[in-house]
Amino acid sequence: MTESRQENSVVSVAETDVPQLVSVSQHQVSVASGQVVPTMAVVQLPGGQTLQVHSVIQAAQPSSVIQTPQMQTIQVGSLPESDTSQESGDSTSDTQKRRELLSRRPSYRKILSDLSSDSPVVSKIEEEKGEEEGTTTINNVPIPTPIYQTTGGQYIAIAQGGGAIQIANGAEHLQSLGLTSSGTGHGTPTIVQYAQTSDGQQFFLPGSQVVVQASGDTYQIRTPTGGLSQGVVVASPVSLPSPQGVAEEATRKREMRLLKNREAARECRRKKKEYVKCLENRVAVLENQNKTLIEELKALKDLYCRKAD
DNA sequence: GTTTTCTATCGTCAGAGAAA
DNA sequence: TTTCTCTGACGATAGAAAAC
Numbered sequence: 001m002t003e004s005r006q007e008n009s010v011v012s013v014a015e016t017d018v019p020q021l022v023s024v025s026q027h028q029v030s031v032a033s034g035q036v037v038p039t040m041a042v043v044q045l046p047g048g049q050t051l052q053v054h055s056v057i058q059a060a061q062p063s064s065v066i067q068t069p070q071m072q073t074i075q076v077g078s079l080p081e082s083d084t085s086q087e088s089g090d091s092t093s094d095t096q097k098r099r100e101l102l103s104r105r106p107s108y109r110k111i112l113s114d115l116s117s118d119s120p121v122v123s124k125i126e127e128e129k130g131e132e133e134g135t136t137t138i139n140n141v142p143i144p145t146p147i148y149q150t151t152g153g154q155y156i157a158i159a160q161g162g163g164a165i166q167i168a169n170g171a172e173h174l175q176s177l178g179l180t181s182s183g184t185g186h187g188t189p190t191i192v193q194y195a196q197t198s199d200g201q202q203f204f205l206p207g208s209q210v211v212v213q214a215s216g217d218t219y220q221i222r223t224p225t226g227g228l229s230q231g232v233v234v235a236s237p238v239s240l241p242s243p244q245g246v247a248e249e250a251t252r253k254r255e256m257r258l259l260k261n262r263e264a265a266r267e268c269r270r271k272k273k274e275y276v277k278c279l280e281n282r283v284a285v286l287e288n289q290n291k292t293l294i295e296e297l298k299a300l301k302d303l304y305c306r307k308a309d
Numbered sequence: 310g311t312t313t314t315c316t317a318t319c320g321t322c323a324g325a326g327a328a329a
Numbered sequence: 330t331t332t333c334t335c336t337g338a339c340g341a342t343a344g345a346a347a348a349c
Contacts, residue, residue: 260334262320268336269318 258321261322264335265320
């Protein structure tokens with residue numbers, strides 16, 4: 001019998017002629033008067049299998065009342081949603097599915113989207129996230145200082161206000177130079193041009209027309225002369241390698257991660273609450289149906305017994 | 310009124326799984 | 330493979346309820 005291709009097969013009472021009808025053997029039905037017993041009925045399936053019915057959790061037609069006095073029927077059906085009933089077929093695919101379900105944690109987001117087709121929940125979440133991240137980005141991320149690297153391994157940082165140039169060798173910050181030339185630093189340069197000279201290095205800052213010349217330990221800032229255009233190369237901006245910068249970056253990343261995780265945890269808890277509420281509602285509904293069906297079954301049993309006498 | 314217990318909520322971490 | 334997301338677990342904290 002192909003009772004169910006899903007794991008969540010249920011047994012329900014039906015009065016209509018449906019393909020999968022099996023009979024309840026009368027003498028095996030055990031319903032104590034006035035109380036629910038663990039095993040309501042044992043159902044003989046056409047394939048020779050028996051099915052213990054502990055509870056009826058969904059009726060094919062909840063409002064239907066069986067009125068035929070002769071033989072009652074039980075329909076083996078399946079729910080569209082996941083359930084924990086074990087009355088499933090024993091195919092290998094089912095076993096695999098069950099194993100998957102056991103090994104994987106449930107995603108409340110997925111479960112809820114399955115339970116309710118109300119997609120606005122997720123979209124609302126994403127909207128909220130987007131809003132929050134947007135504000136966070138605006139508030140927390142600083143405008144980066146342009147950093148340039150020379151072929152000599154030195155780094156040059158141009159301060160945003162245009163007030164200073166910082167020169168560093170490798171990871172160590174060496175010197176901060178104030179710019180005395182007029183109008184320097186406005187309009188952040190994205191490309192630095194420099195020319196290598198015999199006594200040091202000269203760097204052209206295109207926007208400000210300033211040259212930094214390194215000669216030994218001394219640096220000078222002056223306006224460029226025409227003859228230095230030979231051997232001009234282009235250096236691309238690089239990230240700040242100083243330990244301070246690395247630490248700051250790490251801290252910033254950690255804060256971002258914590259913020260995101262905080263939000264995720266909040267969202268997860270909200271989803272979990274919603275999920276539990278949803279389950280509680282289902283329990284209430286199914287308990288009602290169960291009660292009704294138990295009463296129906298009891299009435300039918302009485303009817304059947306009376307007929308047999 | 311004070312102390313203790315209970316409950317709910319939050320932030321963080323760790324780990325699994327998904328996505329890039 | 331790396332990065333991101335989700336969720337269980339844990340501890341901290343605050344407020345309510347119960348016990349004294």
